[in-house]
Amino acid sequence: MAATPSTTTPPVDSISPEELTAKAVNKRYEGLVMVRTKAIKGKGAWYWAHLEPLLVHDTDTGLPKAVKLRCSFCDAVFSASNPSRTASEHLKRGTCPNFNSLANPTSSVSPSQTTVAAATSTQRSRKRSSSSVTVTATGGRGVLVGSGLDCSYQATPLSIVDPSRFCGDSAYSLSPGTVSGGSLLPQHQQQLVLSGGKEDSSALAMFEDSVKKLKSPKTSPGPTLSKSQIECAVNSLADWVYECCGSVSFSSLEHPKFRDFLNQVGLPPVSRTVLAGGRLDAKYKEVKAESEARIRDALFFQVASDGWKVKRFASGGGSLVNFTVNLPNGTSLYRRAIFLNGSVPSKFAEEVLWETVTGICGNSVQQCAGIVADKFKGKALRNLENRHHWMVNLPCLFQGFNCLIKDFSKELPLFKTVAENAFNLASFINKTSQIRSCFHKHLLQECGSVGLLRVPLHDIENVNAGPVYTMIEDILNSARALQLLLLDETFKMLSMEDPFARKIVEMIRDAGFWNELEAVHSLVKLIKEMAQVIETERPLVGQCLPLWDDLRTKVKDWCSKFHIAEGPVEKVIERRFKKNYHPAWAAAYVLDPLYLIKDRSGRYLPPFKCLTLEQEKDVDKLITRLVSREEAHIALMELMKWRTEGLDEVYARAVQMKETDPVSGKMKIANPQSSRLVWETYLTEFKTLGKVAVRLVFLHATSCGFKCNWSLLKWADAYEHSRVGMDRAQKLIFIAAHSKLERRDFSRDEEKDAELFALANVEDDVLNEAHVETPSV
Template identity: 55%
Template sequence: MLDHHYRIARSESISRTRDALFFQLDSAGWNSDHGLISIAVNLPYGTTVLHRSIVASSRATSDYAEDILRVAIDSVSEGGSTHRCAGIVADRFKSKALRSIEAQNQWMVNVPCQRRGFHCLIQDFASGLPLFHSAASNCSRIAAFFNSHSVGRALLHKYQLQELNHSHLLHYPSSFDPARNFLNVFPMLEDVMGCSHFLQLAIIDEEYKLLCLEDPAARELADMIRDMRFWNELEAVRSLVKLVETMTNEMEAERPLLGQCLQLWDELRNRVKDWRTKFVLEGTVDEIVERRFKKNYHPAWSAAFILDPLYLSKDASGKYLPPFKFLTPEQEKDVDRLITRLVSREEAHIVLMELMKWRTEGLDPLYAQAVQVKQPDPTTGKMRLANPQSSRLVWETCLGELPSLGRVAVRLIFLHATACRVHCSPLMLACARRSRAAAQRVEKMVFVAAHSRFKRRIFVDEDEKDVEILAEDDEASASVEASSM
């Protein structure tokens, strides 16, 4: 049963990649010590297919990742020209493996996953903002006291039971090191925030007041719990983390393209500015955001933004022109440098002349408006492009007078900015590590389940139901075969 499904899914994936003029390699899972590494292929007409998955037994090195990615490029190219690979997006190894492959293949654009880049901001904040350390330290003291002190614990549970009909200890992480792993600590902050009402009731209880007479720690914690500054700081930390998490979740669901990256970071800056205004905090957070932006930035962001007709803006004369006015002078230079790198040396001066024509003449208003038409999504109600492939089609059919620039544009504007994660349950991964044969079966299950989801354009794994259902079917099939022998 499994082998049959796998052969069909594999055959469909190979057929789709074979038909594509070019592709982007998409790899995720490299940050896990004992997880699942996935290698998918993004195709220019909006389809994604899984190439393979690998059960990792340890944290991968950059050299290992580079070897795996090179083999994948050759495999997808089927021994033909690796020029078909327009680039790679991966959630790790930006500075070594991705850069090394890009340096040796000047036609490739290799970028780090933006979802991962935003996610790293949370740890940046924890390391760079005293507010995060203070909130984590104070919550740690509260959780430790009310979990371990008999009177404090009894009072907390008393008021939880009165309103919730159940009680629980405050969450406390197995290891407390917010400067290195803040997300391990964050559930504790959320739990303290969620129990604020019960904590405030506990400290005004007569029994707690008696405890304060003899226990200085109890008095200090009571003062802290009464202090609105503590709760404001805690809410500031919680809301900033949630702000970033919301954007990363949106990215995972929406799968933005490279041309959207600059706008995504601008949106983040605006949201952070609103956050800072709300909580009346200094501007250190802006510096942290800018440092992370510079670490993640790739010149292809600017080039894709300029070349995608989706972002053309109407000027006073009615022309639809590329949005150079939104770039910094250095980003404008990045556009020139990247575009000339992606063509032959003989074409470099030609493509720059075509870029100048694109800059001054833009696109016919009729075509520009057609590209930018949006309609509500029937599922979410959000406004989405009526034809996501129209940007590529415009370059292929309406801009024949810019052939060199057009070849660059169609390879750039379809590139994804986030790596597509493929998940597998811890139980399945544990089974996979029993033997190489078990690992191969799990990898096949993951492939078939991911293939099914990708066909339905479902890219967020809220759970691993597809894999587990397939595993159950496979076990049932195996038991039937065994009983018939």
């Protein structure tokens, strides 16, 4: 126990008489407050529920000079010298007018009625529903007094409780009391039992409040808001509901608790029919007009289409295809959504894409610089590009990286072997009860928690599938527990009798099994992390070649670390690269000033030396295709000049200037628009090549964009054949997508919640590690 610091007590002579009096008064006040507090909790006299100690200060010195008692019924103030006498004279003898009229036990009342008086003290709280209540009765009438239920009323006992419930119970009796000063003095007290149980006390309190309002109606006005403030608040509420895009249901606005909240802050109830009707239409028109104006202001644009590849609905019946418009200034605008069921023919996809383009720019179709879409079966993108020479139609880079994992699963024997071994091991541990119990004992010792190893139901060879990857991850996380399992006597006995168990023992002891398991897990994790960065940062088309080179370097290091032959792995990567490759990757790479390399002369030159011979030819072919026949030779001449002269050092360094990103902490380009702006403002001598460059360098390489919440997708799937339902879904998606793209928020609310709870679990695990006692083996 820490020592109490010593304090210097001033001599008695130095304290003035006023200060001594104030000290005594203050001590008296604190004592009364403590007594009253105990009484309210049911450990003192009943009258403290109606008498409140007050500390009176001197107006000149400000020091406490006296202690008074205030009646909570009539606000009268009395001396605090004798609280018991004050209660008898003021409350019991009828001096208090309010107490006499509301709680006088001798007032007339019908035997079949119950009169409840809502005379409460200012310190009454809602906790009274669980407080103790006592009743005494004489002649069929009683007085209800309690420390928590701050009321007194006269009632017939039979109207509150059933006497037959207490037959033979000697602990409960209603004995005649003694009348003193117009009140009943109880001889026997017992906690009141209501027929509805403990929850009846809450109902009784509500009834008491109702009676009080009828006897002395007093309105307690909430916050007073002006008409404009109310309209502004309701508009903000509506915008929040729309932009949540299904996470907040319209029906939840009519929840009693939410309506109570609106009432508390001074807002009127909000009707779901109004929000889903006129307000929704008005908001949609406003957002649509703003989006149209921004598209008209741009000289050209790119259409991004996402959703052809991935099934969106949990029911599995349909999918949502989103169409976004990417503008040269780096912003993205939502355009439309279509709901599809089943497989989509390539011709249908081609028609929908072109219809979207013409719906944006009408007959001025050359404003569309190209399309980027997640890949679907067929040649829709290529057909549109062949018919419209100015377009650059790209497959989604993010989709290409994800497909690479599937390629490894199919073409590398290592993946198949690891998946089968992991499945056999996990199934054996989960299905055998005795072994599972032993495993859980060691798992609890090592990890602090237990659970089954997650095993996929089917398609165990597809490591790209989530269940297979998580199964491998579970086994790696349980490696130490599996090693200890081999030393368990119970497991040893079972493995001697079961041949399959002996194979599992050999597998766990084999270092090669763990090396292969970790190798597969590491490669899949590597590709997934790169794909996640691509989805988040949405790189431009000029970044495609550097990203694939970065992947090759990382995979080469992976082969070296896990002693894997490089040949088969490189073959899989190159095959996927060729499937996703587009000549625009190489053209944008050498035309984007961001990738210029400093020469000995001091000028910055395009990185043609990083291209293969075939890629150099692709650059020439693409540039000549994107211009008219008359301008083709001029474009090639300017390309040669660009290749030999490049860009001035000052402008090149300005384009390549980097700064620390405050969110991620990584170094990023300070102004991503500089690559395009330097062609439009400084490199004016490249008139033909410049027109190609400004359209190429701004193109996005991924179709990743807005993600709709699952709740709205389910709703849209349910009302697929309802014109009104689908119209509302379209408008909600448009408003929500516009808001999210404005904030550059490309995640789904459900994903954010999952991350939040996962983070909370990690924090809990870290805290629990210091407190969980590890059981002995």
